[in-house]
Amino acid sequence: MSNSDNSYIDVFENVQKLIVGRKKELRLMINAVSKGLPIIIEGPVGTGKTEMAKVLAQSLERPFVRVDGDDNLTSIKLKGWYDPPLVLEKGFSRETFIPGPLTHSMENGGIFFYNEVNRAPSETINAVLTALDEKLITIPQIGEIVAKEGFISIFTYNPEDTVATNPLPKAFYDRCIWIHVSHQTFEEMKEIVFLRTGSSDNLMISISCEIVQATINHPELETSSTVRGAIHLVELYEDLETIDEQTLIERAIAVHSRKIRCKTTSSKTESEIIEEIVSKILSRYEDDRILRKKE
Numbered sequence: 001m002s003n004s005d006n007s008y009i010d011v012f013e014n015v016q017k018l019i020v021g022r023k024k025e026l027r028l029m030i031n032a033v034s035k036g037l038p039i040i041i042e043g044p045v046g047t048g049k050t051e052m053a054k055v056l057a058q059s060l061e062r063p064f065v066r067v068d069g070d071d072n073l074t075s076i077k078l079k080g081w082y083d084p085p086l087v088l089e090k091g092f093s094r095e096t097f098i099p100g101p102l103t104h105s106m107e108n109g110g111i112f113f114y115n116e117v118n119r120a121p122s123e124t125i126n127a128v129l130t131a132l133d134e135k136l137i138t139i140p141q142i143g144e145i146v147a148k149e150g151f152i153s154i155f156t157y158n159p160e161d162t163v164a165t166n167p168l169p170k171a172f173y174d175r176c177i178w179i180h181v182s183h184q185t186f187e188e189m190k191e192i193v194f195l196r197t198g199s200s201d202n203l204m205i206s207i208s209c210e211i212v213q214a215t216i217n218h219p220e221l222e223t224s225s226t227v228r229g230a231i232h233l234v235e236l237y238e239d240l241e242t243i244d245e246q247t248l249i250e251r252a253i254a255v256h257s258r259k260i261r262c263k264t265t266s267s268k269t270e271s272e273i274i275e276e277i278v279s280k281i282l283s284r285y286e287d288d289r290i291l292r293k294k295e
C-alpha cells in the first residue's frame with residue numbers, strides 16, 4: 001500500500017462529513033481502494049451512487065478523471081487517438097498520441113470515475129477490462145501502457161435503468177468489488193435534504209421527506225420517487241412563509257409526477273396519487289403555517 005493506514009482513516013472521516021450514513025459501504029469502498037481494486041456501485045435511481053463515488057474520488061486527493069457513459073463513448077475516446085497533423089510530421093509515437101481519460105488516469109496513477117457505465121456501448125466496457133485487473137491497456141503502434149501506482153477505477157450503475165443501456169458483461173463484474181445501495185431511512189433522508197439545501201425549514205424538510213417515503217411504500221406505485229424529489233420540493237419552497245395546501249400539491253406534482261410510475265392495475269394517475277399523498281400528510285400536521293385547501 002502506498003498510502004499509510006492513517007491516511008485512509010482521514011479519507012473516511014472526510015467522506016463522512018459529506019455523505020450521510022452509508023458507513024459500511026464507505027468502509028468497504030476505502031478498503032477496496034487501498035488494495036487497488038476496482039469498485040462498482042450499484043443501485044436504483046437517486047440513491048447517492050454518483051455522490052459517493054465523487055466524494056470518495058475527491059477525498060483521495062489523486063488526479064481524478066470523470067466520464068459519463070453514453071452511446072458516443074467509444075473505446076477510442078476512452079483510450080486515446082493519434083493527432084493526424086502530428087502523425088504526418090513525426091509518425092506514430094507516444095508523442096503524437098493524445099491520451100483519452102482512461103490512459104491519462106493510468107499514466108498519472110489517478111482515479112478513473114466512470115459514471116453510468118451501462119450507458120456506453122459494450123465494446124467500450126470490454127476495452128477497460130485489462131485496465132481493471134492487469135492495470136494495462138494496449139495502444140496500436142505504441143504497445144502496452146502500464147498504470148502507475150495509485151490508479152483505480154470507480155463505476156456506477158443502475159440495473160433498473162433499461163432505456164438506452166447495455167447489460168454489463170460477466171467478465172466486468174468478475175473484476176470489480178460490488179457495492180450495493182438502496183433507499184436510505186427517513187431520518188437519513190432528512191439529513192441529506194438539510195445537507196444539500198442548507199434549509200433550516202424543518203417543517204418543509206419533514207413534509208417533503210414524508211411525501212417521498214409515502215411513494216416508496218405506496219401499493220399502487222411501481223416506481224417510487226427519490227430523495228432528489230425532496231431536495232427539489234424544499235428548494236421550491238425556500239423563503240415561503242405559509243404552506244398553502246393547493247400550492248404544495250401543484251409543486252409536489254411538478255416535482256414528483258414524472259419520477260413515479262403507477263402500476264398497470266391502478267386506476268389513478270401519478271398526479272392524483274401525489275395529491276392524495278400530500279393531503280393525507282398535511283392532515284397529520286398541526287401548524288399555523290399550513291393553510292388548508294377549501295373543500
Ligand SMILES: Nc1ncnc2c1ncn2[C@@H]1O[C@H](COP(=O)(O)OP(=O)(O)OP(=O)(O)O)[C@@H](O)[C@H]1O
Binds near residue numbers: 045047051156
Ligand atoms: N448519502 C447521501 N449523502 C449525501 N447526499 C446524498 C446521499 N444520497 C443522495 N444524496 C444526494 O441526493 C441526490 C441524488 O444522489 P445521486 O445523484 O448521487 O444519485 P444516483 O444514485 O447517482 O442517481 P442516478 O441513478 O439517477 O444517477 C444528490 O443531490 C446527492 O447529493
Ligand SMILES: [Mg+2]
Binds near residue numbers: 049050051115156
Ligand atoms: Mg448518478
